[in-house]
Amino acid sequence: MKGFDIHSALKRTSKKFGKAPGTLEYTGDYKAEPTSIIMYSFDTESFSENEVDDVQKLKRELPKGKVNWIRLHGFRDIPKIRQIGQIFDINSLVLEDALNPYQRAKVEDMGNYLYITLKVFEGGKTLHDINAHQMNIILMDNCVITLNEAREPYLDLILDRIKRSEGRIRGKGHDYFVNAVVDLIVDSYFIVLEGISDNLENLEKKLREKDVKDFVGSVYDLRRLLTSVRRAIWPIRDIVAYLDSGASKLVSDEIKFYIKDIYDHIMHLIETVESLRDVTASLLDLHMTDLSNRMNEIMKMLTIISTLFIPLTFIVGVYGMNFKYMPELDVRWAYPVVWLVMIIIAGLMLLFFKKKDWI
Numbered sequence: 373m374k375g376f377d378i379h380s381a382l383k384r385t386s387k388k389f390g391k392a393p394g395t396l397e398y399t400g401d402y403k404a405e406p407t408s409i410i411m412y413s414f415d416t417e418s419f420s421e422n423e424v425d426d427v428q429k430l431k432r433e434l435p436k437g438k439v440n441w442i443r444l445h446g447f448r449d450i451p452k453i454r455q456i457g458q459i460f461d462i463n464s465l466v467l468e469d470a471l472n473p474y475q476r477a478k479v480e481d482m483g484n485y486l487y488i489t490l491k492v493f494e495g496g497k498t499l500h501d502i503n504a505h506q507m508n509i510i511l512m513d514n515c516v517i518t519l520n521e522a523r524e525p526y527l528d529l530i531l532d533r534i535k536r537s538e539g540r541i542r543g544k545g546h547d548y549f550v551n552a553v554v555d556l557i558v559d560s561y562f563i564v565l566e567g568i569s570d571n572l573e574n575l576e577k578k579l580r581e582k583d584v585k586d587f588v589g590s591v592y593d594l595r596r597l598l599t600s601v602r603r604a605i606w607p608i609r610d611i612v613a614y615l616d617s618g619a620s621k622l623v624s625d626e627i628k629f630y631i632k633d634i635y636d637h638i639m640h641l642i643e644t645v646e647s648l649r650d651v652t653a654s655l656l657d658l659h660m661t662d663l664s665n666r667m668n669e670i671m672k673m674l675t676i677i678s679t680l681f682i683p684l685t686f687i688v689g690v691y692g693m694n695f696k697y698m699p700e701l702d703v704r705w706a707y708p709v710v711w712l713v714m715i716i717i718a719g720l721m722l723l724f725f726k727k728k729d730w731i
Contacts, residue, residue: 393465396454398447400473400506400521407449408523409456412441414534416543427455439542439549440515445523447471453519460485460517462510470519473506477607479614486511486622488550488611491604492526492557493564502564502597504604507557511550511622518553526556547623551615551630558608558637564601565644568594572651579659587659595652602645609638676731680721684714 391397409424415438424430424442434440447453450471457467466487469475477490488509493502507526508519518527530553534541541552571594578587615623616631623631687710691700700706725731 393468396450396464396467396471398450398471398521400447400471405446405448405522407444407446407452409452410443412443412531412534413438414441414542415439416537419535419542427452427459430456431459434514436514439544439546441549442515442517443527444517445520447519447521456517460510460512460515462517466510470506470508473521475506477604477611479611481614481620484512486550486620488554490554490557490608490611492524493560493601493604494525502567504600507553509550509553511546513546513622516546516549526560527553529556544627545624548627548630551627551634554608554612555630555634555637558634558641561601561605561641562637562644564597565641565648568597568601568648572648572655575655579655579662584659588656591652591656591659595649598645598649598652602642602649605638605641605645609635609642612638672730676725680718683717683721687714687717 409427409430411422411424411430411433413420413435418438420435430442442456444453444456453467453471454464456462457464461484463482466480466482469487469489475489478488480487486509488511490507492505492507494505505520505522505524507524510517510519518524520527530541530549533539533552539552541549571590575587575590575594578584612631612635614620616628616635618625618628691698691710700710703709722731
């Protein structure tokens with residue numbers, strides 16, 4: 373899974389060792405894309421979309437009485453990002469966090485704005501298709517700024533809803549827009565967990581069919597992904613709880629009902645993640661138990677074979693000592709009699725093992 377590797381995160385973050393706090397430097401895995409800034413302004417009656425070339429005019433041109441969304445993606449132009457921070461009075465430490473895609477999901481109340489960062493999972497239902505990105509949202513009283521290392525498909529879904537006037541998003545404020553973004557991201561986790569659940573069902577089927585090639589590796593891959601999803605989901609619960617607490621003046625009481633709905637979804641996600649983690653552990657235990665049972669069966673069969681040959685080896689050893697005076701050696705039917713005795717002994721032992729349910 374690209375974008376959520378702990379080793380890579382530590383390696384890239386350590387490159388900033390020794391630099392001053394607030395140093396703006398992109399530390400992600402993706403090749404830094406050209407910086408693009410688009411401003412959307414909308415209300416129930418109108419919608420406008422403008423690509424921003426002159427950052428200096430950005431704040432002055434914010435329409436009043438409308439929802440203003442400044443969408444920035446691509447972190448190649450660091451000076452332009454720094455300039456936006458200066459224009460909107462955004463702390464350099466916040467921008468530093470936005471440029472580090474390995475941040476833990478969190479919310480920071482900076483007084484005149486809220487900074488929210490959370491992890492976005494995107495991709496299909498196979499493990500190798502899933503990528504992780506960081507979503508950075510800055511909520512102000514007159515605009516919302518989103519900062520992403522690349523163009524975020526989930527924001528395109530929000531934009532499509534705005535253009536089609538779908539739902540309440542055109543008739544609400546900036547806080548509802550942020551609520552809609554967080555809600556969409558939280559819902560996207562269900563798609564990832566559905567894919568993990570499907571993979572676990574396939575592994576369980578393979579286990580029943582004794583098709584266990586690469587079984588352990590597949591289970592551990594799923595456990596790693598579940599750990600990543602769990603690490604991303606738990607802090608979002610704290611973010612939503614803070615938005616619902618009324619501690620910030622930027623979040624109105626009007627949208628708290630919708631925030632509580634997101635909280636319910638998060639609790640459902642957490643319960644689902646824990647259940648899937650239990651399933652992966654159970655599959656591993658079942659696989660190891662099956663391996664142990666198979667090994668026991670093999671050892672039991674080898675032990676039975678060895679036990680059968682103990683008396684037979686004794687008889688063969690006695691008559692293979694090559695003493696000169698062994699009366700049985702001169703008897704005409706001695707050889708077939710010895711074979712008959714050995715067969716009878718082996719047969720009696722097998723009957724005894726069968727009676728004891730050892731075979």
